[in-house]
Amino acid sequence: MKRWWMVAALAAAALTLMPSHTADVGELLPVELLYVDCEQTGVRVETDTGEMGYGEDLAAALSDLKAAAPGRVFLETADYLVVTREAAYLLPQLRKILRPATRVCLGVNTDAGAADYLSAHKPEIMLKDVRPAGQQLPVLMGIGERYRLVSEGNS
Numbered sequence: 001m002k003r004w005w006m007v008a009a010l011a012a013a014a015l016t017l018m019p020s021h022t023a024d025v026g027e028l029l030p031v032e033l034l035y036v037d038c039e040q041t042g043v044r045v046e047t048d049t050g051e052m053g054y055g056e057d058l059a060a061a062l063s064d065l066k067a068a069a070p071g072r073v074f075l076e077t078a079d080y081l082v083v084t085r086e087a088a089y090l091l092p093q094l095r096k097i098l099r100p101a102t103r104v105c106l107g108v109n110t111d112a113g114a115a116d117y118l119s120a121h122k123p124e125i126m127l128k129d130v131r132p133a134g135q136q137l138p139v140l141m142g143i144g145e146r147y148r149l150v151s152e153g154n155s
Helices: 002-017 058-068 085-095 111-122
Strands: 029-030 034-037 041-048 052-055 073-076 078-081 102-108 136-143 146-154
Touching: 029 085, 034 085, 034 111, 052 058, 058 073, 058 085, 078 085, 078 111, 085 102, 102 111, 111 136, 111 146
Parallel strands: 029 073, 034 078, 078 102, 102 136
Antiparallel strands: 034 041, 041 052, 136 146
């Protein structure tokens, strides 16, 4: 019986000594939409909150995004992912970063400002359903200040 109390006391002491990884809620920047584009010299990521990152690959661009943000960018809240044709090859990497239920579309003449439109016109395909080759993704077309979601296109 004495041994049981010693184990319980040691466990309690270990729990109180463990560092906690809490964040101030005011510092969190929840993201609704992540926009990914590839340019000649690297990858550009942008969020609906106005944060932007750039790097020679996706990891560097996301690191730049987080380093430049005035708080902690919270990608786990992203409901939508918009990738350009040039960035579609990054979908397998993005599956490891974003939630499986994140809705995906191919962006043509778009930017990260499409979150409101996509919340009313949800793309049918979720990130968990994206297949590597031959995937038909819905296409989000930007026409001036307006958007239009076309049911499918070639990725």
